[in-house]
Structure formats: C-alpha cells, structure tokens
Amino acid sequence: MDIKVQVHESGDExxxxxxxxxxxxxxSPKVKDAIGELIDQGHYNLVINLEKxxxxxxxxxxxxxxxxxxxxxxxGTVHLVCTNPQIxxxxxxxxxxxxxxxxEDEESAKKAFA
Amino acid sequence: xxxxxxxxxxxxxxxxxxxxxxxxxxxxxxxxxGVASRFDFSVEDIEDIKLAISEACTICIRRAQEGDQIEIxxxxxxxxxLVSVSSGVAGRLAVAHPDDSLALVIVESLMDxxxxxxxxxxxxxxxxxxxxxxS
Numbered sequence: 001m002d003i004k005v006q007v008h009e010s011g012d013e014x015x016x017x018x019x020x021x022x023x024x025x026x027x028s029p030k031v032k033d034a035i036g037e038l039i040d041q042g043h044y045n046l047v048i049n050l051e052k053x054x055x056x057x058x059x060x061x062x063x064x065x066x067x068x069x070x071x072x073x074x075x076g077t078v079h080l081v082c083t084n085p086q087i088x089x090x091x092x093x094x095x096x097x098x099x100x101x102x103x104e105d106e107e108s109a110k111k112a113f114a
Numbered sequence: 115x116x117x118x119x120x121x122x123x124x125x126x127x128x129x130x131x132x133x134x135x136x137x138x139x140x141x142x143x144x145x146x147x148g149v150a151s152r153f154d155f156s157v158e159d160i161e162d163i164k165l166a167i168s169e170a171c172t173i174c175i176r177r178a179q180e181g182d183q184i185e186i187x188x189x190x191x192x193x194x195x196l197v198s199v200s201s202g203v204a205g206r207l208a209v210a211h212p213d214d215s216l217a218l219v220i221v222e223s224l225m226d227x228x229x230x231x232x233x234x235x236x237x238x239x240x241x242x243x244x245x246x247x248x249s
Binding site for chain 2: 022024025026055057058059061062086090093094
C-alpha cells in the first residue's frame, strides 16, 4: 500500500496535488511533505485531488487540516476534489465539510478560487 | 491467524498480531476486511470496520514503544462483531496524543460501541458493530 503524489500548476495561480492510493499513518507524511513544500515555495491556493484516493483516515485528515491552516495564514485556501462516497462520509462525520470546499471535479475546484 | 467459520458450532475467533509500526496498519486493514466479509456485513459496513480498526491501530502506535506489538482480537457475540485492538503492557503510562480525538470521533461514528481503556494493556480500544440480521 502506498500513495502516489503528483503536483502540477493549473495555470491560474493554483497548484494541484493529485493523490493516488491510500492515506494512512504510514503514507500521510509523504502527503504532508508535498503540501509543505508547495507552501514553502509560496503557493497558497491549492487543489488537492482525492478522486483516486481509495482510503483516508484521521492522519490524512490531519495533514489536510494542517495544510489549510498554513495557507490561510497567507490568505490562501485549500479546495478538495472528492467523489468517493466513503471518503465524503469521513468529511461529513468529522464536520470537515464545513471548513473545506469540496468539489466534484478539478475544474470546479479551480474556478472556485476566482 | 486462527479462524473458525461463522457457521461453526462455537463463535468464530480471529487473532492477528502485528508490529506496532505504521507500515503494518494496512495489513490489519486487509485482514479485518476479510474477517468482516465472513459475516453478514454490507460493503459499506466492511469499509467502516476497516477504518475503525485502522484508527484504533494508529492510536496504539502513537502510544507504543520500540518492540511493541498490536494484538487484534475479533469474535462474534450475540449478533455483534466484537473487536479489541491493544498494545503494550498493563500499568505502563500511555500518554494520550492530541490527534487521538479526531480518530476517536471517527471510530465512535462508525461503530456501535467504543471504549478506550488501559487496564489490561497500555492501550486498549474495544469496539463492536451489530451484524445485519443479528439480535
């Protein structure tokens, strides 16, 4: 079980972090490093695409919350792309749907920065 | 791992022991999915149980010391699947981690009953989920 992290610029001052695999206590440090590196480079509007994520637990949520807190300090934000009902459910039960913008596709998530 | 089929005369008991290290949590997740699939759980229930056990393992790992193991014990009891996840020896001081609260919120939402205890182990998470059609 592993996580694949791909980062690309979306062309409208947002960066997209595309994740593939499972995010748990073992793999979440890799996600944290990727998000942290973008923020360190001065990128504060991030789309984190969870479409290809099969599983996420509280450590993964913690990384997303940590990233959101950091970019908010610079006036940025994090938008999530998530269509998997099981993963959406985790955001529901933890109340995180209220603090993250959650979108059905990457285009909608990017447009929401405008 | 020792297992009996759920239709055997005695209740099925499954035990799994893994090193209390992050890289082994996925193995526990896969194993518990296999166990849950032997009972009358829906696919959604099985995903819930996988996540709950994974969170319990993570809680144990945060309190673990070098060389600790996590013991996962599953058994059926009166229409419920009971699962205990424990690590470390009883009496050892286990410091709660700030991230445990989010993990526990998730486990409490997904399972019917959850208790975090420390009498018989440094960290013990006991939980149960009603089996569909169970009493």
